[in-house]
Amino acid sequence: MKILVLNGPNLNLLGQREPEVYGKTTLADIEAMVRARATQKGAEIDFRQSNLEGELVTWIQQARGKFDVILLNAAAYTHTSIALRDAIVAATVPTIEIHLSNVHAREEFRHRSLIAPVCRGVIAGFGADSYLLGVESACNVKV
Numbered sequence: 001m002k003i004l005v006l007n008g009p010n011l012n013l014l015g016q017r018e019p020e021v022y023g024k025t026t027l028a029d030i031e032a033m034v035r036a037r038a039t040q041k042g043a044e045i046d047f048r049q050s051n052l053e054g055e056l057v058t059w060i061q062q063a064r065g066k067f068d069v070i071l072l073n074a075a076a077y078t079h080t081s082i083a084l085r086d087a088i089v090a091a092t093v094p095t096i097e098i099h100l101s102n103v104h105a106r107e108e109f110r111h112r113s114l115i116a117p118v119c120r121g122v123i124a125g126f127g128a129d130s131y132l133l134g135v136e137s138a139c140n141v142k143v
Helices: 027-041 053-062 075-079 082-091 129-140
Strands: 002-007 044-049 069-073 095-099 121-124
Touching: 002 027, 002 053, 002 129, 027 044, 027 129, 053 069, 053 082, 069 082, 069 129, 095 129, 121 129
Parallel strands: 002 044, 002 069, 069 095, 095 121
Antiparallel strands: none
16 A cells, blocks of 8 residues: 655644644654554555645646555645646545644635545544544545
């Protein structure tokens, strides 16, 4: 099992940015947790972050034939990016949408995901554990 974990804009600021919403765990901490869980499950992880929408689109496109599942925390692009949605469809790699916060309990503009309809599932609101639940889902659920 090969899992590509993609992180969108501002997630490089985790631990500093709005800790009351996102917690104090850094993206490096999350990566270490994800790698440890993946090792337990016998999965390989490629963990990346970009603030650039086009770079995320390229990585999704390149995942085809190389990865079994994509875990995607598209951050703000979740609510705005038709390009990410189209890349997910084109790549045909099962994708699981991940969020640290419960986006449905936040501002109204965060309630709608443009990528959820083309994802296998959505995990939101469990902080850093959302990523661990994503690894579990990728390894245990037929995606």
